[in-house]
Structures are given as C-alpha cells and as structure tokens.
Amino acid sequence: MDIPIEQQFDINDKEWTRNKCRRFLRFVQKDLTSSRIEKEPGDENRLFLPKYFKLVVDKDREFYKWKSKELFNIFVAIFRFLHEYYPDINRLELHTNHSEKINEWSEYLADNSENKEAQIQNKFINEVNVKWLPGFEYLYDFEYKRGVHRGDLIFADNHGILAAVETKTKWKNVKNQTIKYRNILMEETENDPRIITVIGCYFVEIKTKERRGFPKKLKIDEKIWMAIKKVNDEFNKKSPNSNQLSTAHTMGSETSRELEEEQETDDLDLET
Structure with a gap:
C-alpha cells in the first residue's frame, strides 16, 4: 500500500x-x-x-x-x-524554452531537410512523448555545442529532469557518446537547483528499424525513466498508448554483428 x-x-x-x-x-x-x-x-x-x-x-x-x-x-x-x-515557475520556463526551441528547430530542419540524421531527430522530437520517452515533452536544446563537440538532443520533463538523447544511423560509438554527453550535462547542472538530474539514452534508426535504448552503464537512468513513466501514467490515468513504447517501436536484441560494430572508444561527434 x-x-x-x-x-x-x-x-x-x-x-x-x-x-x-x-x-x-x-x-x-x-x-x-x-x-x-x-x-x-x-x-x-x-x-x-x-x-x-x-x-x-x-x-x-x-x-x-x-x-x-x-x-x-x-x-x-x-x-x-x-x-x-516542482515549482510552477520552473515549469513555465521549460514551456517557454520549448516553444523557442521548436521554432529554432523548424528553421534548422528547413535548412537540413536532406540530412538523414536531422530527419531521425525530427521523428524523435515529434514522437518523444507518445512513443519513445513519455513524460519528456519539452525540447530543451538540439545540436548543442560543447567545445569542439556537438550533442544531438536534450529533452526535459515536468519534474526538472533532463534527457540527453544521441541520435544515429549506425551503432558505432553511440553508447559512448550517450554516456559522455549525459555526464557533461550532469556536471554543467550540478549547481542549478532547477535541474534535478540528467539521464542519457540513444535512438538509432538503421534502414527501417528503430531502437531507443540505454547503455548498460546507464541502467540506473533507465530505472529512473521507468519510474517517471509510472508516475506520469498514474496522473494521466493510463492513456491508451502508454504501454506500447517498449515493444511496438523498438528493435529486438542487438545482433552480434551490430555489437561488433560498436567501438568502446571516446569518439565524440566533431563539429565540422
């Protein structure tokens, strides 16, 4: 009870x-x-x-x-x-920032409409709250620069949790990049009381197959997200689509060939 x-x-x-x-x-x-x-x-x-x-x-x-x-x-x-x-004023800031980022994203997408990764990112942005990360409804940032490196997407939920999402068309380095950018954001927000914590996950689309996942080293982040989803489901009175995330729109277990393609090196996306 x-x-x-x-x-x-x-x-x-x-x-x-x-x-x-x-x-x-x-x-x-x-x-x-x-x-x-x-x-x-x-x-x-x-x-x-x-x-x-x-x-x-x-x-x-x-x-x-x-x-x-x-x-x-x-x-x-x-x-x-x-x-x-969680303070309403903080939620208002997240909502305002989301509106600004969506407008910026629309302009970015118009200039990069032929870019495959931009298309994947757009799919994730459009479907994030109903398929991939229910609860993370706010776009917080995208293609964000950190020194010579560039991360992919950041989302926020109503509790002040950020999700660093790496989007890719191949397995190579995606898990290491997810861990790296999650940790960068953890450090950046260490003294920002508005940001409770940060989780990290990836979204890979290979041909017609899609997968949203968490690196093994970030299994604790997956558990945090599952708890967020459970609480959101409770307060949203279990929307009909809330339980379809884990099965209908993800790939099965990684094949051995895909795993061999992953490299355990710290190879971040270098800005071009």
Whole structure:
C-alpha cells in the first residue's frame, strides 16, 4: 500500500525536500553500488522516505541505508513528490524554452531537410512523448555545442529532469557518446537547483528499424525513466498508448554483428 506523500516527505519545507531528492538521485547515479548515503547536518527532525531509509551508524558516522530491491519504489516516491511540488515557475520556463526551441528547430530542419540524421531527430522530437520517452515533452536544446563537440538532443520533463538523447544511423560509438554527453550535462547542472538530474539514452534508426535504448552503464537512468513513466501514467490515468513504447517501436536484441560494430572508444561527434 502506498504511503501518502506527506508521510514520506517534509512538505513544510519543499525546497529542502527537493534538494534532498536531487542529491539522492545524483548520488545513486554516480555510485551505482552504494546502498547508503551519509546523514547531513540539518536532517534531524526532517521527514525523508522513512518507509525505505534506515539510520545506521558506522565508525561514529551516521548513514541512511536502503535495500537495493526497493530503489525503483524510492524513485517512484520521489517523482510523486516532484509531480506535486516542482515549482510552477520552473515549469513555465521549460514551456517557454520549448516553444523557442521548436521554432529554432523548424528553421534548422528547413535548412537540413536532406540530412538523414536531422530527419531521425525530427521523428524523435515529434514522437518523444507518445512513443519513445513519455513524460519528456519539452525540447530543451538540439545540436548543442560543447567545445569542439556537438550533442544531438536534450529533452526535459515536468519534474526538472533532463534527457540527453544521441541520435544515429549506425551503432558505432553511440553508447559512448550517450554516456559522455549525459555526464557533461550532469556536471554543467550540478549547481542549478532547477535541474534535478540528467539521464542519457540513444535512438538509432538503421534502414527501417528503430531502437531507443540505454547503455548498460546507464541502467540506473533507465530505472529512473521507468519510474517517471509510472508516475506520469498514474496522473494521466493510463492513456491508451502508454504501454506500447517498449515493444511496438523498438528493435529486438542487438545482433552480434551490430555489437561488433560498436567501438568502446571516446569518439565524440566533431563539429565540422
């Protein structure tokens, strides 16, 4: 049985709770094997996930410990809180930025209509919220420059989560690029309280076959996205198309030949 939000979180200090959610998500994304996080000054008399967290002492240091099997449920609880209490002003900023980026994208697409990757990106942008990443309805940025490198797409959801999406027509390097740009955005937004965290995934179209996936090293990101999707489904009362994402529009398991084509090198898209 689900516990009400007010029994899981300190809703009297929403900013503190949002920051706590933010720190926890980023912590587990960076330390995949950990099942505890150190207690911080000021945590006393605060409410934060008492159903899942147990206070333990190790060598005179206090930690909040959780069971790994409950991590998905912890994510769901966090996104239920954020769904209710992520600031409306931040959502307005995301919506405004989305409108601007869509206009910019239309101009970009008109100039690159024959470019295969631009066509794939346009497909993903048009279908992102109904097929590929339900919940990530805002286009946040595209073809974004970082030094001499250029990332593909960034989307945002209503909770302040960013999704770095790499789009390609071949398998070569796509997973490494996904990890690299996700980590770049994680670092960039480290001190931006509006951005809760960042996940990374890829979208590959080879001939007529399409696949949206997460690198094995970012399986925690996939679990975060699944929790976001679950919460959105709850609040949207299970729209008819919400369960078709995982099967109808993705390729099956990668073939051995495709896997051989992947190179584990740090080869980013160089700007031309």
